Structures are given as C-alpha cells and as structure tokens.
Amino acid sequence: MTESEKVETSALYMNPDREVAVINYTSKYVTDIFTLINSKEAEEVVRLFLEDRRHTPESNRSDFEDADPKTYINTLKAVLLDRPDAFDTYKREEILFSIEELYSYYRSYLRIGVVNQHGSAATAKNFMQMDNKFNDVVIEAYRTVEEKLQGSPNKTYRQVSAGTSACILTQSVDWPIPEGYEALKPIRFLNTISLRPPMMMKTPSNKREGTFTAVPDNPIAKFHGARDEWYCFPAKIGESLAYIYFQRDYFVSGISLANLFEVASEKDVAGHKPDEILLFGLPKTEGDVCHYHHDEENDIWVGEVPYNDKTTYFGYMKKMCLTLHNLHMIYENRLPIHGSMVRIKFSNGKNKNVVFFGDSGAGKSESLEALQEIADDKILSQETIFDDMGSFTLTGDGDLYAQGTEIGAFVRLDDLSSAVAFNNMDRGVYLNPDRKNARVIIPADTYNRVVGHHGVDMWIYANNYDKDIGIHQFDNEEDAKATFIEGKRFALGTTDEVGMSTTFFANPFGPVQEEKRTRPIIDKVFKHFFDKGTYVGEIYTHLGTDKSKDSLNESAKQLLDVLWNS
Template sequence: MRSYVIRDDILLFNPSQVLESRIFSYLLKEFVEILEEKSDHLLEALEPFKKGKNVNYRKLREILMLLTVKPLTKLETSLLESLLKRREVLIEFVEALYNFWREKHRFAVKRAKYTRTMKRKLSLEYEAIRIGENFEASVRELYRRIMYNLMGKPFKVMRQLPSGFQVIFLVDKLRSSKVERWMKDIPIVWGAVLRPPVIFYTRSNKRKGIFPVKEGKGPLEHFKPSEKNWLCFPIYVGKYFFLVFVQEEFLCHGTGLLNLFEITDPLEIGDRKPDGVVIFGIPERFLQEDEKRGVIYRMNDTYYAFVGDSPETDYFGYMKKITLTVHNLKVLEEGRLPVHGALARVKLKSGKTVNLMFVGDSGAGKSETLDALERLDEISEIRIIADDMASLAIENGKVVAYGTEIGAFVRLDDLPPGYAYHTMDRSIFMNPDQINARVIVPFGNYEEIIKPTPVEYFLYANNYTYVGSENERLVIFKRPEEALRVFSEGKRKAKGTTGEVGLTSSYFANPFGAVQRRKEHEKIAESFLKKMFETGVRVGEIRTMLGINGFEKEGPRLAAISLLKMVERGSL
C-alpha cells in the first residue's frame, strides 16, 4: 500500500495513540512482509517475537510501547536478554521502519461543513493545521523516544524531518440536485493544507496513446465510486465546472489538481450540472482493452472520463491530459478553437506590451522560449495566461484567448537552474530522481486567466529544424493556407515526455480533442486562421531547436532574441 489515509474519526494526538492505531498495525505488518520477501538481515530483530515462523505483533507492539517510557536495559520482560543481544539490529529496524513510513504518501481527511464566513473558515483551516502539527510531532516523538531508549544516549543532531501528513483535505457533502445519486455520497474537497516539500513517487512517468471518445454510460454501467475510499475534487477548467473523483491510492494526483486548477467554491455549485466528470483509479477490469490508458464517454450532453488503476497510468500526465481533453471537446462543441500552447503577456522595458501565443506538443519549446525571453535585459515582465492549453474565441471581430490552468506541470530539466528550489515551498514534485521528473508549480490567478486576451502573435513552435541564420529563426506566413498546413501537420521531435520517439506528427499538435473531433476541428481552425490574417495577427513559425542535441538551451535563447527584435520593430 502506497497511500496511507487517516480520517478524522481516528486522528492521533500523542505517541501512544500512534503506536496503538490501526494505521501503525498496517504499516508494521507491511514492512515486515517486505523484509520477509527479501530475506532481509533486519528480520533478526524479530526473532524474540516469533512463534515458529510467525511474528507475534501484539508482543512486538508491547515492547515498543515500553520503550517509549523506559531504557532497554530496564525493561521488565522475559525477552530482555534476547533483546539486549540484538540491540544494534533493533536500532536499525526502528530506523528503517521510520524511513519506510516517511516514504509513504500520507494524507488526512477531515470533515468540516464549508462556510464562506471568513472567521469560521479560518478557524477550520487553523484547526486542520493544528491537527497536522500535533500528528507530526507525535510521530517524531514516538520515533525519538524508542531510539533514545534503545541507544541509551541522546541524539547528537536533532533533525525535524517531515513525518506527518503531506496533505490534509477538508471535505464536506456535495449538495446539488444536478448530479447523480452516487456522487452525493463522495466527500467533496473544499480546502487543503499542504506540508512542503510535497514529493510523490509514482509507478509511471510517461504518458502514451490517445483517449478514445465513445457514446454511452461506459464503466458506470457496472461500477460507481464509493464513500469509503474516494474523494471528489470540484475544479474549474477554464470556465467549465468539473467534478474529479479520485481513488485514495491515487490521491497524489488529486493533490496535483490543487496546484493546477482553481478549486470550485462548494456554494457556487448549487444546482449547476457539471460540464465534465473525471473518475481516476477505476478498477481496470471494468475497462475494455482500448480503454486501458483512459477513455471518454459522452452521456446526456456530459463527458465522463475514466482512467484505470494500473501502474502504467499512475502518472499525473494522465490526470491532466484527460481533463484537458474533456475541456477541449466542450470548446469544440461551442464552435471555439482549443489550442495546445502557451499564452503570455510580455512587457518590454520600453513600455510596449505584446500578447504571444506559442502552439506545439509536449517538448516543442513553448515554455523554454518564454523562459529565455524573460531572461533578456529588454524584458520588464512576462505574465503567463496559459501554460499548456487555451481556447480561442472571436469577440468583437477579433481573436481572443482564454486560459485553462492556474499552474504548470513541467519537466524539472526544462526549468532554469535553481528554479525548482526557489519554488520548493509551493510546488508539488513528482519522481524528482527519475528521467522526465516533473513539478507542478502554481503561477497565476483564476480571474486573470478567464479574461479574454487579444492574440497578437500566433506561432508554431518547431523544435526539429536546424537554422544557422537569424532571419530563419522566425518565419511569418503570408497566406492562411500555408499556416494551416504547418499547424495541421503538427510536427515535433519527441523528447521522451511521452511514449513517442524521433520526429512525430500529431494533428494540430493537439491529441487532446482535436484528433478525436478532427472533422469539426478542421472547419473551426480554418475560420480562425482566416480571421487572424484579416485582423493583422502575425501567424508564423518559431524555430526553437529544442529537439536538436546541443541546442536545448541555446536554441530557445536564439529564438527569443529573434522574436524580441521583431516585436521591437513592430513590423515585418
């Protein structure tokens, strides 16, 4: 079991309660079973507690309880001689058990009726903080007492290691007449307390495939989440209202939503029907073969997305992308254009401001070019409106863009040196020791991203073409047909962020809705590009060279310099 979830009916406030809790029993048994599988030398510490081949866990816990109040040498037990002979391995065992606990994903769920009254709301949040601090102090105190009484001497260095809850969720009931009956039984998250640094380790770190879209009830014909081990995260994805149901073993991905999307105020839900529903962690046996990596069903004008509980889909990329795919399907239904790209408002020190949109699939160099641009001396400020997905609309005769996320899910390797440490207290880290390590960083406020932002530059991020001269780094198209061809081809050199390798192609660089509804998308994309040319939007291609060996940093920097010069000139 990777995730340990303590609910408010068994909150623990002192070392004795921790030791006597069911959660400690589960942890201890799991730890010993792993040692037995490996025939680990630490099993020697358990010899005094064995009857035949079986460990007497009750006796083991009794001795641990005694060690919270007395040194090993003063224990009154028939096991004393045997324990003294194994003092060193007992110390190792307790240290390893403590580290085993700290490697787990640790959550608490506290029920508290949501209120908008500031004083009451703050009181509930402070109470959650106090619960978290007390629990962490109790766990550390339990460890220190036992270790002190085993060693017979104090620690030379005291380390305040994170050992309590990583996240405390504040939950209430979902009160709405517009949702299905089973949804009302699932606790709904309205707030959370995070204990940084928040670091999670998942069983996968790449996403593969495209989510099929079907009609009907799908897995809901045979399975519905239950109150026992699911939580509901109400979020806004752009302007759309989503309910995301997460099985507790995958609460690390539910936590990631807190940094990426705006949490919905429960009182705003009222009788509002959700625009999208995501169910993450459904037993894989309820999914068909082509649905194993995620599937979306359309039922009664609402999209339902499902991701299974397999190790392969245990990656936040699946949570994020299936959610954004549902968003994009809704956008297309409204005749608007979903865009897989980054949108930023760039202010120069000269006072000039310009809105830039970069389009491209994962690893194309969108974020890297914006980062390189921000490092140039001529730049005063860059405000990110959309980091990965946006939608376009035509309002008052002009093309405007809307963001979807209040954060970014980015590769650690693509961030500036030291940036991850600078934001460690606010970020959520995923597999920081692996290739394609990721971090979820909050960057904006919801009110800003859902305001219409006029698009002035609409650029395809080409990461695969080598360019040696400055005038080739940024190409502005002369006709809509030329632009439509390049954007539709969606070429890029894969960087290992997905299961793809080499030079790949994805329609409009957007396998999240555009591919599934290509016929509708083609008509909408053509009309939007024509409108851009009619209204003076600069549509073109920026060569980031991010996919070319040796140009991972220099390529985006050179592209940023060329773009800056064009913006400063204000003309072609």
C-alpha cells in the same frame, strides 16, 4: 498483492503496492504518543514494515525485525517507559537501527490526512491545526524512542513531514444529479486542501500512451464506488466546471491537481451541474483504456480511466481532464490551443502577449525560458497566462481573446532552468524525480488572471525539427494554417511516440477527436489574425536535434528583437 497485505481499519488505509496511506482523523484522532503506540493502526504499520523488511537481505536488517508486530510494539513500549527488561531480548543498537528504517518506511508513503467537515465551520478553520498536531505527535514519538535508545538528545533536528504529506477537508454537497448518476451522490468533495511541499511522490508508470476515444455508452453505468474509497476534486478548468472522481489509490494524482487547477468552492458546486465528469480508477473500461462519452441529454462530457499501473502517471489525469474541457470548448465554438501564453513587460514600456503553440516536447516552455535567460534588462517581467492548454474565443463584434485552463505548470525537471527550479522548489509537487521524464507541478498564476480575456500580439509555432535558426513569419494565411494543422514535431519520448510525428492541429486532446467540428473554427481564427495583421510565425527550437540549447538561445534572441522593435 493480496487484499490481506493492505491495512484497512476505520482510521487507516495503507496500500503498499501504490505506497498510499489515508488517515481518517474523523474516525480516530491521536493526540499523544502513548495513544499512538497503543493503537491498532500503529501495529498495522509495523506489520507492513516487517513484511517489507523480510524481502531485505539478512545482512541489511536486524534480528529485531524477525519479531512479530506485537513483540515489536511491546519492545518499543518498554523503551519508552525505561523498563529494565527493554533490552533482554534485543540489543539497543539493533532496535535503534530498525526504528530508523521504520520511520523512513512510513514516510516513503504518500500520507493523506482526511477530515470530514459535516457542515462544521469550526472544523473548516481547525483542520490544518489538527494535521499539524498529528505531525507533531508522530515526530515526537520517533524522537523520544530514538533519543532513549541512543542515550543522548540530538544536536540537529529536521522538521520533516513526519505524520502526513497533505491534509484534505471533505464535505458532502448537494448538486442537481441527473437521472442515472445517482451512484455519485455519496462521494464527498474535497473542500480545502493543505499541502506540505516540496512533495516527492512515486508512481509505477512515468509515461502516457495513446489518445482518448469516444464510446457510445455512458461510463457512469460502471460506477459503483464506495464513499470511503472515492473522492471528488471539484475543479475549475478554464471556465468549465469539472467533477473529478478518483479512487483512493490514485491520491498521488488526486492531490497533485491542487497545484494545477483551481478548487471549485462550495458555492460553485452547490446547485450546479458540471460540464465534465471524470471517473478515474474504474475497475474495468472498454478495452481497458481511456474513453469519453458526450451525454447530450444532460450536456455532460464523461470520461473513464481504468485502474491499472499504467494510468498512475499524472499525465493521464491531467490530459483526460483537458480533453473533456477542450471537447466542451469545441462544442461552444471556441478553439482549444495546445500551447503556452505569456505576458511580457519590456523596459521600453511595451507589453506583449505571446502564444507558443505545439505538441508535447516541441519547445514551448523552453522557448519562454530561453527568452528570459537572454533578455538581460530588456524584459522586466514574464507572467504565464497558461502553460499547456488554452483557448481562443471569437466574439460577436469581431474581436478575439485567449484564456487559459490551468493555474499551474506540469513540466519536465530537465527542462527547467536553474532559476525557475530553485525559485519554485518549496512549492512543487515532484513526481518520480529519480527517473527519466521526472516531472514537477508548480503554481503559475491566479485563477482570475488565467481566465481573463487576453489579446494576442503574436502566435508562434514551436518547430523542433528544422535546422534553421531564429524565427519566421508566415507570408499568408494558407501556409500558416497548413503548418499549424499538420502539427509536426520530433517526439522526445515524453509519450509513447518517438521520432517524427504529426498530430492534427498539434493537439491530441480534443481537436483530433472532433476534427470536423474544429476545422471551421480554425479557419475563422486564422482569417481574424491575418485580417488584423497579427504576427503569426514559427520559432526554431532545435530540441529534436541540439541538446545544448545554443541554437534555441539564438532563436530566442531574434524573437526578442522582433518583440522589442514591433
């Protein structure tokens, strides 16, 4: 694709290669349908649409779509004004057919409305109303033309997100920028985000490959991003502060972060150096892959991800953020945990905090869902503390607590129970729902709950490869440690791995990169649990061998019995 095929005006950016559109309300704000149809931006949308339609077989498109953009727009104006010459050249039916296609084409893009706050409190309060009004204008324009062409009003109206998929309020914030990082200063921070779920989004890539490695040179030297092309999502990942800079063609990943991480407030950002910085969408990285660098002088973990089709998969955004966070945790003598933690309230009055541990596809989330499905009236509630990544911290007085990193869950659609899927459908961000490894990002818990200090009653390894059924408690510390450290699993194709594999401590996002620093922390954590008599074991999930989930449900029943009776 050449640059000329994109739309690039002060008010609108559209990239058909990535199906991303950015609408800058600050540069131009449309408040009525006549201003909309007379705008340069509307003509540019029509231009892209007609170029796209010319790749469609003639039998599936109308003669009206052979028109040039100006003729197309002028015909629509004639329809709107009820001019008698509106149908001199093209038939009413073919114009109507094309308008339906144009409407669908525009809505196939991820469309982000942007308002720059510039310190205005009024804008902060009203930006969602601005976005709502623009959506109303777009849907009014479509319906007015449609009903004039069909000669009658509709009997059914669908209130879809006609104008935008989401809207963001951006703001420049002063923070102590270290020497060498000055290129980041012009980039605005996302202050407030308004989503229109359920959001269905597409990316060229739908799988993550490989691990992230260290580089000796700071990637910040490669950053030369323009203010209008880059944005910063300030995230609170656990107790870390991360500034996630992304190029606008990655808005699918950038906006999806809102369902996964807490947005740091202006107070959190102003005057604060981040623990981590991610540069997502650099023109080139070393070897054209993902890396990180520890800036020891400023104590900042800096990640780099190259601009290419492969890295459009949201897993790159999420896992790079978590890798930087986990490395930060290791250097603070905390132990990153690849797993999920749930607080279960039982009808017998007991409460249990359970951590499921394992690499991608091992059955952590599936075990939780199976437990809920077979529990009947024994379980009153299950609260997710973290879904994918957390950490264990040993305190100075010999205690241990767990914390999470994310306020949401990034899960495969196929792995969701129908109850969980339907209960969260209206809040979800869906990625490639028509493809293998389709994913959804759904909110899970509040930030304060996620980063609270939670005790651990049971730590259990998700074993998806052995044929045993049920759960097994380790008799001694060394056997338990060996299983957890080996990180064995049957890979299910959610990454580039397939078949049996092992990963140090089942966590390729931090511990693998810093194994030497991680091992002493592992030793201390296991000693703590066995000294305290905490249940450390494994659950046989059978996900690598039994797709029916019958065996997993049997294992979940044994788990429930142990929790109920302990």
